[in-house]
Amino acid sequence: xxxxxxxxxxxxxxxxxxxxxxxxxxxxxxxxxxxxxxxxxxxxxxxxxxxxxxxxxxxxxxxxxxxxxxxxxxxxxxxxxxxxxxxxxxxxxxxxxxxxxxxxxxxxxxxxxxxxxxxxxxxxxxxxxxxxxxxxxxxxxxxxxxxxxxxxxxxxxxxxxxxxxxxxxxxxxxxxxxxxxxxxxxxxxxxxxxxxxxxxxxxxxxxxxxxxxxxxxxxxxxxxxxxxxxxxxxxxxxxxxxxxxxxxxxxxxxxxxxxxxxxxxxxxxxxxxxxxxxxxxxxxxxxxxxxxxxxxxxxxxxxxxxxxxxxxxxxxxxxxxxxxxxxxxxxx
Amino acid sequence: xxxxxxxxxxxxxxxxxxxxxxxxxxxxxxxxxxxxxxxxxxxxxxxxxxxxxxxxxxxxxxxxxxxxxxxxxxxxxxxxxxxxxxxxxxxxxxxxxxxxxxxxxxxxxxxxxxxxxxxxxxxxxxxxxxxxxxxxxxxxxxxxxxxxxxxxxxxxxxxxxxxxxxxxxxxxxxxxxxxxxxxxxxxxxxxxxxxxxxxxxxxxxxxxxxxxxxxxxxxxxxxxxxxxxxxxxxxxxxxxxxxxxxxxxxxxxxxxxxxxxxxxxxxxxxxxxxxxxxxxxxxxxxxxxxxxxxxxxxxxx
Numbered sequence: 001x002x003x004x005x006x007x008x009x010x011x012x013x014x015x016x017x018x019x020x021x022x023x024x025x026x027x028x029x030x031x032x033x034x035x036x037x038x039x040x041x042x043x044x045x046x047x048x049x050x051x052x053x054x055x056x057x058x059x060x061x062x063x064x065x066x067x068x069x070x071x072x073x074x075x076x077x078x079x080x081x082x083x084x085x086x087x088x089x090x091x092x093x094x095x096x097x098x099x100x101x102x103x104x105x106x107x108x109x110x111x112x113x114x115x116x117x118x119x120x121x122x123x124x125x126x127x128x129x130x131x132x133x134x135x136x137x138x139x140x141x142x143x144x145x146x147x148x149x150x151x152x153x154x155x156x157x158x159x160x161x162x163x164x165x166x167x168x169x170x171x172x173x174x175x176x177x178x179x180x181x182x183x184x185x186x187x188x189x190x191x192x193x194x195x196x197x198x199x200x201x202x203x204x205x206x207x208x209x210x211x212x213x214x215x216x217x218x219x220x221x222x223x224x225x226x227x228x229x230x231x232x233x234x235x236x237x238x239x240x241x242x243x244x245x246x247x248x249x250x251x252x253x254x255x256x257x258x259x260x261x262x263x264x265x266x267x268x269x270x271x272x273x274x275x276x277x278x279x280x281x282x283x284x285x286x287x288x289x290x291x292x293x294x295x296x297x298x299x300x301x302x303x304x305x306x307x308x309x310x311x312x313x314x315x316x317x318x319x320x321x322x323x324x325x326x327x328x329x330x331x332x
Numbered sequence: 333x334x335x336x337x338x339x340x341x342x343x344x345x346x347x348x349x350x351x352x353x354x355x356x357x358x359x360x361x362x363x364x365x366x367x368x369x370x371x372x373x374x375x376x377x378x379x380x381x382x383x384x385x386x387x388x389x390x391x392x393x394x395x396x397x398x399x400x401x402x403x404x405x406x407x408x409x410x411x412x413x414x415x416x417x418x419x420x421x422x423x424x425x426x427x428x429x430x431x432x433x434x435x436x437x438x439x440x441x442x443x444x445x446x447x448x449x450x451x452x453x454x455x456x457x458x459x460x461x462x463x464x465x466x467x468x469x470x471x472x473x474x475x476x477x478x479x480x481x482x483x484x485x486x487x488x489x490x491x492x493x494x495x496x497x498x499x500x501x502x503x504x505x506x507x508x509x510x511x512x513x514x515x516x517x518x519x520x521x522x523x524x525x526x527x528x529x530x531x532x533x534x535x536x537x538x539x540x541x542x543x544x545x546x547x548x549x550x551x552x553x554x555x556x557x558x559x560x561x562x563x564x565x566x567x568x569x570x571x572x573x574x575x576x577x578x579x580x581x582x583x584x585x586x587x588x589x590x591x592x593x594x595x596x597x598x599x600x601x602x603x604x605x606x607x608x609x610x611x612x613x614x615x616x617x618x619x620x621x622x623x624x625x626x627x628x629x630x631x632x633x
Contacts, residue, residue: 056424060424062424062427062428064368064431108609108610108613111613112609112613113423114366114423114424114427115360115365115366115368115427115561116565116569116609116613118366118368118427119366119368119557119558119561120606120609122558123558123562123602123605123606124606126558126598126602127599127602127603127606130595130598130599130602133595134595242554245431246431246435249428249431249432253428282439282440282442282443283439283443285435285438285439286435286436286439286440286443288435289431289432289433289434289435289436289439290432290436291432292428292431292432292435293414293428293429293430293431293432293433293436294432296418296425296428296429296432297414297417297418297421297425297429300421300422300425
């Protein structure tokens with residue numbers, strides 16, 4: 001018997017992921033700007049899915065209000081840029097703002113459980129959305145453009161936004177990856193598996209959940225920043241829309257709740273669906289909702305969770321596995 | 333006087349929220365789950381009534397009577413296809429499944445009825461326009477009074493059902509401890525199905541009032557769900573009369589908030605909801621002892 005984390009496959013895959021991230025950085029140099037814009041959208045989806053999964057999959061916190069932080073990131077960027085700072089500095093400040101606001105929110109939101117947390121977060125998002133609507137300087141209900149980005153030539157702007165998206169995605173994924181692999185991460189995965197048991201073994205559940213909550217707020221804030229950088233125009237009804245939560249739930253449920261790789265897979269699937277059915281429309285959303293509900297009921301571990309279970313496959317290992325001596329020798 | 337009038341209108345509005353919240357409260361009380369599609373089920377009810385009115389020319393109230401059995405059947409189907417399965421697998425699954433269902437209902441309504449707004453006001457007769465002017469600044473609308481009376485009768489009837497009938501006892505026993513109830517021969521599955529059927533039927537009543545009071549469209553559901561849930565939480569989760577009081581508190585907060593600024597109406601309701609949550613669960617140290625005691629005694633009332 002032996003406990004191991006890495007296998008040959010997971011070493012190869014993790015290395016491959018790193019190489020892929022480096023190769024992706026070259027995309028704006030090679031491809032047209034519409035491809036770059038689409039890939040930016042994909043990175044935003046990956047970031048959102050991974051962050052929602054950090055909250056729900058590991059913290060057991062189902063939020064339908066993460067659009068609060070997406071909106072703060074987006075509107076924060078517009079706000080700071082209007083104060084005269086460079087738009088890219090404004091984006092970093094807005095990301096920090098989303099993370100900072102989540103700390104006081106967490107003080108009480110984390111005391112709520114299940115539906116109260118889910119809808120409580122939704123109401124918080126609504127409150128922030130109303131505050132934005134009341135502010136004429138933020139365009140009130142009609143929306144506002146990030147005009148400061150117009151000073152950059154479109155192709156360069158698109159490339160900068162893409163690199164920022166790539167940097168954010170890599171940073172947040174890496175942060176979660178190393179967090180989950182640290183001793184802290186073992187306690188997070190214990191909470192995921194059985195909160196009460198973890199607590200009885202001395203895991204500081206509340207502090208761990210706060211960590212995930214703030215991380216997810218940072219990540220969603222970063223995604224909001226990217227949304228405004230990618231589209232240049234935002235309005236409260238879309239950026240604070242509960243539709244974001246619907247997308248996040250779809251990606252994570254289909255990919256695999258509580259797995260590291262699953263949400264990335266889910267984001268790629270949603271992106272593929274969105275590019276195939278460009279017009280979106282009601283049927284597409286009916287399909288999305290029905291699929292999410294079906295996965296929740298029939299395949300709660302999602303596509304990746306099922307693959308992982310059946311094949312014992314872990315490509316980006318955040319846990320450990322027990323290997324029997326014979327197989328160990330064979331593997332060696 | 334405007335404040336008194338605002339409070340009165342708030343009570344009427346709140347009675348409507350209480351009707352919306354009633355089904356949510358029942359399902360939470362019996363099964364400990366929150367149906368995130370509850371608002372959409374109410375809107376679906378409004379559309380069913382709308383179709384009956386369009387096809388037959390009945391009044392909205394008569395059409396509701398026709399729609400009622402349809403809603404009951406829908407409730408059974410909801411229980412058997414979605415909820416029963418989700419009950420077995422953890423606390424997150426019912427939320428995820430009903431959230432998915434919510435998106436499905438909204439977009440199917442979108443496909444069937446287009447995004448245009450509809451209303452049942454035209455087919456509800458003179459009740460929508462009649463009102464009594466009590467004093468210069470105070471008026472009582474017939475519709476507001478009707479909703480309030482219906483709400484009180486509804487909650488009283490449910491109270492009687494739960495405390496005086498055998499089916500009510502069985503429901504309470506199952507809510508208290510489903511395993512023990514099974515031991516004495518109660519089929520919790522059928523109790524749950526009955527509770528959901530009742531909840532969906534009452535959501536249909538909420539849909540009727542929604543359509544008569546104002547307008548609705550395929551995506552009206554989430555807002556109704558938020559208001560209904562706020563009413564349930566403000567009143568204390570699991571308490572039936574609390575839900576009525578919670579709905580009325582929410583309505584009053586909204587109409588009084590609207591006096592400060594029209595756009596502040598919904599905000600005031602949200603803030604009341606968050607304040608109640610903070611007092612009950614959150615940084616209780618932040619709130620003075622007296623206010624906390626007053627609020628918690630209100631909850632148990």
